[in-house]
Amino acid sequence: MSSDISYTTEEIAKLLKISKLTVYDLIKKGELPSYRVGKQMRVDAADLEAYKQRAKGLQAAEQRPAPAEPVSFQPAAVGAGGTRSVVITGQDISLDILVKHMEKHTPGIRPLRAYVGSLDSLIAMYRGESDIVSTHLLDGDTGEYNLPYIKRILVGFPYLVVNLLSRKAGLYVQKGNPLGLKDWADLSRTGLRLVNREKGSGARVLLDEQLRLHGIQRDQLQGYGEEQTNHIAVAGTVAAGEADVGVGIEKAAAIVGGVDFIPLIEERYDLVVLKSAENMPWIESLMVILRSEEFRRELQSIAGYDLSRTGEILLET
Known part of the structure; x- marks a missing residue:
């Protein structure tokens, strides 16, 4: 039965012919109800079909002459149970550890992992599709990591850049x-x-x-x-x-x-977050986690990480 069918984010991306980041954005905005099975997010077939029908209705409305009362679809800002999805992009295992600590210490949010490269992650943040971006982008002319790219892409946005590790x-x-x-x-x-x-x-x-x-x-x-x-x-x-x-x-x-x-x-492997009133509670929790001995101890068990600047704010606008 269709009620027993569920899809992964990868499967939904293929079905809808969109990127996985866009799928995460739909989940984040509450347009696609989801739940976690282990480390994997899943969406029931019925919820996917309901989303498709809403999208078709919106498209049809946009193609008709404007009615006296404008037709609009406003997605929910939070998911079921009042939790807010937070999309974290990047591939390093340190991010999986960070997600675990956020789930433990930051109530009211549901971290979602998107395995996307640094430059694409910053562009996704500019589009409003990601909340915590990890980046390691070298500017060859200055020898500086990350900040030249962040300043060029996130022009006009208030943001915080904090070091995760080197x-x-x-x-x-x-x-x-x-x-x-x-x-x-x-x-x-x-x-x-x-x-x-x-x-x-x-x-x-x-x-x-x-x-x-x-x-x-x-x-x-x-x-x-x-x-x-x-x-x-x-x-x-x-x-x-x-x-x-x-x-x-x-x-x-x-x-x-x-x-x-x-x-x-x-x-230098840094994190970027956008500053807003709704983000500040979990940003404060994020900073506490990054600077905690508990988090550091777990990262120290992994060879090859320099944690001398972990939790240091590198730029704030």
Whole structure:
């Protein structure tokens, strides 16, 4: 029976031909009632069908001449039970730990994870589709992480930028580094096979900035168009011998095994939140969590994290 059917956010995105971020935005606004099964959000088929019927009704109304009383659809600001969904974007495991602490210490909210790259996450925040954005975007001209991009994209918005952690980024190479790769300039070598990250990811921006700074043309790199959607997949492609080199973070190399890591840069991994009256209660809770010993202890158990600035406010507008 249809009442027994439910869908994941990925399945709904495919059915409606929209992005997963848009699905999270619909859930966040209360347009799609949802519930959690383990770490996964699900939506019942009946609720999805009800949403589709409302959307069709709205579309039909917009196509008719305007009636005397305007027809409008106002989504609920909060979900069932008075809880407010908070969309957190990014892929690092530290965010999963943060979600767990927010669920424990921040009543009235329901954290939703969206596994989206840094640049796309900031654009989603500009569109009102995300609440906590994690970002690690290098500006090659200044050597600064994140702030130049945030200032350009979130023009006119009041926001807070706070450090989550720092971590090493660099090159994945095959075990034993048979090609003797040492730094970014080595990417100019003829015949080198690359595996890339998707557009909008922090690793993709890091690669593109280093290619620009070192005068290396993208079309020189065999495999530049071969994309993976996370660090582990990039490291795994190199470990399998399907590529000679990829860009990513140290932790993924340790997880995958069979691949060596060449650290080349310390990247700052920051969180961005928009300041508003409705956000301030959970923002205050977020800051308490980031600065708590309980949260720090859990992050310290994971190798490769520098927590010396965790919880530090880097910019507030």
